[in-house]
Every structure is written in structure tokens, then in C-alpha cells.
Amino acid sequence: MTFQNNAFVLAADSDEGICKRIADCLSSQHVKTAVALNTQQLVEMLSTLDPHVAIIDYQLLKADNFSLLEIIKKEKLKTQIVVTADTADVKIAVDAIKRGAVDFLAKPFDFTEFESKIIDMLKTSVLGPVPEVFSDNEFSGLYNILKKISTTDNVDSLSTVVFDAMISISGADAGIFHVYNKEKHALVTTREYGNPDKKKIQYIFSDGVHDLIEDFSATSKHSALLFYNNDGNACAYCDTEDVNNVFHEISVPINIGGDRIGVISLFRNREKPGFSGSDLKMIEVVASQAGASAYHAGLYVSINRKIEELMLISNFSEQLMGMVDKYDIIRTLYSATVKYLPIDVIGFLVVQKRAHEFLYWVRNRKDNSRIESICSEVVDAYNKSYSMSVNVKRVLLRTVSLPEIPLTECDTCSNPEFKHILPVAWEDFRFGAFYFESARKLENKAENTALLSNLVNQARIALTNSRLYSDIKENYIRTIKALAIAVDAKDTYTHGHSENVMNIAEEIAREMNLDEKNIGIIRDAGLLHDIGKIGIPGQILNKPGPLTYEEFNGIMKTHSSLGANIVRDVPFLQGLYKLILHHHEHFDGSGYPDGIKGEQIPLGARILHVADAFEAMTSNRPYRTSLGEVEALRRLVSAKSTQFDPAVIDAFLRFAYRKYKIKL
Numbered sequence: 001m002t003f004q005n006n007a008f009v010l011a012a013d014s015d016e017g018i019c020k021r022i023a024d025c026l027s028s029q030h031v032k033t034a035v036a037l038n039t040q041q042l043v044e045m046l047s048t049l050d051p052h053v054a055i056i057d058y059q060l061l062k063a064d065n066f067s068l069l070e071i072i073k074k075e076k077l078k079t080q081i082v083v084t085a086d087t088a089d090v091k092i093a094v095d096a097i098k099r100g101a102v103d104f105l106a107k108p109f110d111f112t113e114f115e116s117k118i119i120d121m122l123k124t125s126v127l128g129p130v131p132e133v134f135s136d137n138e139f140s141g142l143y144n145i146l147k148k149i150s151t152t153d154n155v156d157s158l159s160t161v162v163f164d165a166m167i168s169i170s171g172a173d174a175g176i177f178h179v180y181n182k183e184k185h186a187l188v189t190t191r192e193y194g195n196p197d198k199k200k201i202q203y204i205f206s207d208g209v210h211d212l213i214e215d216f217s218a219t220s221k222h223s224a225l226l227f228y229n230n231d232g233n234a235c236a237y238c239d240t241e242d243v244n245n246v247f248h249e250i251s252v253p254i255n256i257g258g259d260r261i262g263v264i265s266l267f268r269n270r271e272k273p274g275f276s277g278s279d280l281k282m283i284e285v286v287a288s289q290a291g292a293s294a295y296h297a298g299l300y301v302s303i304n305r306k307i308e309e310l311m312l313i314s315n316f317s318e319q320l321m322g323m324v325d326k327y328d329i330i331r332t333l334y335s336a337t338v339k340y341l342p343i344d345v346i347g348f349l350v351v352q353k354r355a356h357e358f359l360y361w362v363r364n365r366k367d368n369s370r371i372e373s374i375c376s377e378v379v380d381a382y383n384k385s386y387s388m389s390v391n392v393k394r395v396l397l398r399t400v401s402l403p404e405i406p407l408t409e410c411d412t413c414s415n416p417e418f419k420h421i422l423p424v425a426w427e428d429f430r431f432g433a434f435y436f437e438s439a440r441k442l443e444n445k446a447e448n449t450a451l452l453s454n455l456v457n458q459a460r461i462a463l464t465n466s467r468l469y470s471d472i473k474e475n476y477i478r479t480i481k482a483l484a485i486a487v488d489a490k491d492t493y494t495h496g497h498s499e500n501v502m503n504i505a506e507e508i509a510r511e512m513n514l515d516e517k518n519i520g521i522i523r524d525a526g527l528l529h530d531i532g533k534i535g536i537p538g539q540i541l542n543k544p545g546p547l548t549y550e551e552f553n554g555i556m557k558t559h560s561s562l563g564a565n566i567v568r569d570v571p572f573l574q575g576l577y578k579l580i581l582h583h584h585e586h587f588d589g590s591g592y593p594d595g596i597k598g599e600q601i602p603l604g605a606r607i608l609h610v611a612d613a614f615e616a617m618t619s620n621r622p623y624r625t626s627l628g629e630v631e632a633l634r635r636l637v638s639a640k641s642t643q644f645d646p647a648v649i650d651a652f653l654r655f656a657y658r659k660y661k662i663k664l
């Protein structure tokens with residue numbers, strides 16, 4: 001294909017020799033060339049000749065104060081301007097391109113490359129754009145690569161697939177994939193192949209040059225430039241000018257969802273042919289498909305993450321449902337948090353009427369002074385949030401263990417990468433404040449902080465329910481206590497009996513090493529064990545002297561089942577039902593109401609039975625005085641294994657020895 005002298009170039013340079021070389025070079029391609037040796041000639045010839053391409057020395061443009069470029073831009077002349085200069089100064093290149101030039105060439109030229117560049121430009125403006133057609137092989141290779149890219153849904157594997165694809169389709173000898181780190185304003189190498197010339201890349205964005213890797217250009221005379229058009233669209237730039245360079249270079253930006261995330265640069269050895277238009281086109285197609293796939297992969301990852309978060313929150317709320325113990329709630333929150341997030345310290349300042357607590361969990365053992373300083377930071381934050389004045393000296397430090405996550409050895413971190421304090425309250429309830437710390441940097445910090453707030457919010461709802469529940473329970477217990485007092489008052493012989501039984505039963509339970517939860521149940525049952533007497537007629541309860549067979553068996557004995565029925569339908573008193581029902585059963589089965597024996601009788605009921613008997617024998621009744629502790633104990637021991645559980649009697653004897661120094 002030749003231009004048959006219908007292509008027209010203007011060469012403008014004060015150095016006539018250069019103009020002549022340009023004209024000679026282009027005439028071999030049947031391109032007509034006019035020459036301008038100064039600014040005046042340039043202005044005249046540009047407007048009269050209307051060339052396809054004008055190759056203009058930077059000094060001539062500068063002398064004219066760049067008005068020529070403004071005119072071309074304003075009048076939309078077809079002339080494409082290539083600016084030349086004696087130096088490969090990037091600032092001149094950027095300046096010229098910003099003012100409307102399409103390319104920049106540093107003198108002296110390599111005329112072979114100069115010729116091919118100008119001919120390419122003329123092809124577009126004289127003959128119109130030449131459609132890029134891929135060969136069959138290129139097309140099928142490209143098709144396979146695009147298919148692979150579009151089915152990769154993981155950003156990490158995607159970058160490998162794309163990078164490998166670019167190396168393979170371009171036949172590059174080396175390559176490097178830089179990803180832009182916004183925070184550091186620097187490019188980070190993520191993939192590398194061969195021995196790329198790392199020191200030769202600069203990037204030109206529409207707003208100027210960015211040396212994103214500092215030493216890239218500092219030691220280099222020449223740079224491969226990556227251009228962005230004025231409209232913001234990126235295009236690849238192929239550098240083949242510098243003869244001292246051992247590589248042909250090509251760089252292509254990778255954009256994801258409108259963000260430039262990085263650049264892939266490919267290098268081909270100088271002795272091989274430079275990159276062709278078809279190479280460029282294929283690489284641009286791969287880059288654009290990669291961008292689209294990465295965008296979708298990103299969406300896929302973030303949707304998956306959202307689903308996981310929702311699952312976590314939903315499981316967490318489900319676990320909390322019905323949980324009324326605040327320590328259980330706190331422990332559940334800790335477990336959920338450390339399972340999902342790389343959190344290394346969690347703390348909760350529990351603000352209470354009496355002593356406050358700071359419940360903390362640490363992934364690695366930390367010295368106490370570090371925990372103390374965290375606690376004091378949390379107390380400050382709490383006081384500031386609610387204008388309170390919790391005194392840090394009144395806060396007890398208590399560790400929380402999470403069996404599923406064992407502690408690792410000491411790795412004290414006094415400068416954590418992430419810290420978050422969340423005060424927790426609901427209306428008038430001030431629960432305290434949560435603390436989260438991570439020694440590591442959290443990815444997606446904003447999302448993770450939102451997730452933590454969400455979890456804490458769920459915990460806050462559970463803590464509120466727990467507080468309301470314990471308020472209701474407390475009110476109910478208060479009512480029941482009043483009822484127990486009313487019963488004792490009704491039975492004038494047994495004044496204070498219920499409270500005494502409660503205390504004795506608790507001592508026995510502690511002696512038998514029962515857990516706090518069961519001790520609590522036994523205490524409550526002790527207080528309420530005779531609540532059924534509320535339904536026994538006063539004349540029987542207060543009858544001076546022994547009851548008749550009928551009065552005792554027919555009426556008095558019903559008090560245990562009457563009492564059990566009172567608590568049966570109250571949710572948080574249901575645990576007392578069996579203890580109240582069976583507090584008169586005998587170990588050998590001779591008791592009432594069911595005549596069950598041995599371990600068929602709940603342990604709490606066996607304890608109550610001993611406490612009840614001891615209290616009755618040691619208190620003064622109108623018809624008899626107290627038997628005294630020693631005699632009472634003797635009687636208990638004599639009925640060991642028949643009326644009473646021997647293990648309970650033994651425990652009681654141990655307690656009695658400690659308390660009354662009685663040894664039988």
C-alpha cells in the first residue's frame with residue numbers, strides 16, 4: 001500500500017538538516033513533505049496547507065506561546081501534531097500532549113521507527129482506520145483465554161490467569177504486574193515473569209505524570225509511557241524508540257469498575273520484532289475482559305461475604321434467643337467474634353450496682369499492666385459517653401476462657417492496628433462498654449467495624465432482655481418471699497422456719513460442691529418448700545398438740561403437692577417443682593407424697609428434707625422447746641439411710657463440725 005502522494009506532512013524545525021532528513025525519509029513512502037524553518041512560516045503553512053501530520057519542534061511552539069495548538073484544537077483542524085524536542089524530558093511530553101499534541105518524539109530520531117510511527121498516523125487520517133483482524137490462530141487462542149477469564153471468580157486466581165494470558169499471547173520475554181496501592185500511593189508488584197526492566201516505567205494520567213514507583217524514572221534516561229486520553233479512557237502505549245533499551249515495551253492499564261487498579265507491562269527482547277498493532281489490540285481485549293471479570297469476582301466475593309455476615313448474625317441471634325444469663329451472652333459474643341474476625345483482645349466493662357467487672361479474653365497471654373491500661377481506657381470511654389463516674393479502682397479484672405480457642409504464648413502488642421470501643425445501653429439501663437483489639441490490620445475495616453456494631457447490638461438486645469427478665473424474676477421472688485412470710489406468719493409455731501431452711505440447705509449444698517446454679521435453685525426451694533401450707537386451714541396449722549391421723553394424712557400431707565403446683569406454671573420457678581413436691585420423701589421410700597426412694601428422690605429434695613428436719617428440731621415450738629443441735633444431729637444420724645440420704649447427713653455433719661464444733 002502506498003500513499004501515492006496524497007498524504008501530506010509539514011516538518012517544522014529551525015534545523016534545516018532535520019527537516020530535510022524527515023522529507024527524505026517520508027518521500028520513500030510517497031508522502032509529500034513541506035518544511036517550515038521558523039514560527040512565522042509554520043503558522044502560514046499550517047493554515048494554508050492543512051497537512052495530515054505536522055512534526056513541530058517544541059521551541060517553535062514555545063516561541064509562539066503554543067497558540068498554534070490552541071487554534072488547531074479550537075477550529076477542529078484534522079492536522080495531528082507530533083512534538084519533537086532535543087531531550088527526552090517527560091515534562092515536555094506531558095505539556096505537549098496536554099495541549100493537544102498526539103505524540104512526542106525525542107531527538108535524535110531512530111528514523112526507521114520514526115517512519116513507521118508517522119506512516120501509522122497517516123494510515124488513519126488519510127485512508128481511515130484499518131480494521132484490526134485477528135488471524136484464526138490468534139482468534140481461537142483469544143477465545144480460550146477470554147473463556148477462562150470469564151469463568152474465574154476469584155480475584156487472586158484471576159490476576160494470575162490474566163497475566164499468564166498476556167505473556168502467552170504477546171510472546172513477551174518478561175512481564176510485570178503492578179497493582180496500585182491507594183493508601184501508599186505506590187505500585188506493588190504482584191506478578192513477575194522473566195527479568196523485566198523494572199526501572200523504566202512512568203505513567204501519564206490526564207492530570208499529569210505520576211511516578212508511582214519512585215526509582216523507576218530516576219535512574220532511567222528514557223521511560224515507557226502509559227497514556228490516558230483526555231476523555232479519561234486508558235490506552236496502551238508501545239515504546240520502541242530507545243535504541244539503548246534492550247526491550248520493546250508495552251504497558252496496559254487494568255481497570256475494574258471505573259477504577260484503575262494497576263498496570264501490566266510486557267517486554268520483548270530488542271532483537272525480536274516490536275509489538276504489533278494486533279498484539280496491542282489482543283492485550284487490550286484481554287485487559288478489558290479481565291477488568292469486567294474482576295469486577296464481577298469482586299461483587300461475588302462481597303456478596304459471599306455479606307451472606308456469611310448475615311449467617312453469622314442470624315446464628316448469633318438464634319444462640320442468644322432465650323439466653324438470660326449475662327455471662328452466657330458475653331461469652332457467646334466473644335466466641336462469635338473471634339471465629340469470624342481476627343480480633344486478639346475482647347473486653348466488656350460490666351457496670352453493676354456493687355463491684356464492676358472487666359471481663360476480658362485475649363488470644364495471646366498479655367501482662368496484667370496491659371490489661372489494666374485497656375480497662376482504664378474503656379472506663380474513660382464509658383464515663384465520657386454517659387457522663388458517669390465509674391472508678392477504675394472499683395473494677396475487678398476477670399478473664400473469660402473460650403475453650404474452642406486456646407491461648408497462644410505471649411505476643412504483647414502495645415500498638416494494636418485496630419481498636420474499637422462500643423458503649424452499650426438501652427434507655428435507662430447502662431450495661432457498660434465492649435472493647436475489641438487486633439494486632440493485625442483488618443481488611444475491609446469499615447465493613448468489619450459495622451459487623452462488630454451489629455453483633456454488639458444483638459448482644460445489647462439480649463442483655464436488655466436479661467435485665468428485664470431478672471427484674472421480673474426478682475419481683476416474682478419478692479412476691480413469693482412475701483407469701484412465704486405470710487405462710488410462716490399463718491403458722492404461728494414455725495415463724496422464720498422457711499428462711500432458716502433456705503440457709504441450712506444452702507450450706508449443705510455448698511458442702512456437697514454443687515454448682516452455683518443448683519445452689520440457687522435449692523435456696524429458692526428452701527424458701528418456698530412449705531408454700532403449700534397457704535392452703536391448709538389455720539386451725540390445723542395452729543392446733544396445739546398433735547394432729548389426728550386424718551388431719552395429718554388427709555390434710556397436712558397435701559402441702560407439698562399444693563406448694564409444687566403453685567410454682568409449676570411459673571417459667572423461672574419450674575426448677576423448684578420437684579424439690580418442693582418431694583421434700584418429705586424418705587430415703588427408704590416410706591415418705592410422701594409418692595413414696596419414692598434413694599436416688600429417685602431429687603438430690604435437692606433430699607437436702608431440703610435434712611435441713612427441714614434439723615430446723616424443726618432445733619427451733620422452739622409452743623408444745624416443746626428446742627432439742628438442741630447435738631440431740632438434733634444424733635436423731636438425724638440415727639435415721640441415716642432410712643429417712644435421710646447418708647451422703648447428705650455426712651455433708652451436714654462436716655458442716656456442723658465446722659460451724660458448731662460438734663463431733664458425734
Ligand SMILES: [Fe+2]
Binds near residue numbers: 612
Ligand atoms: Fe414441709
Ligand SMILES: [Fe+2]
Binds near residue numbers: 497501529530612
Ligand atoms: Fe418445713
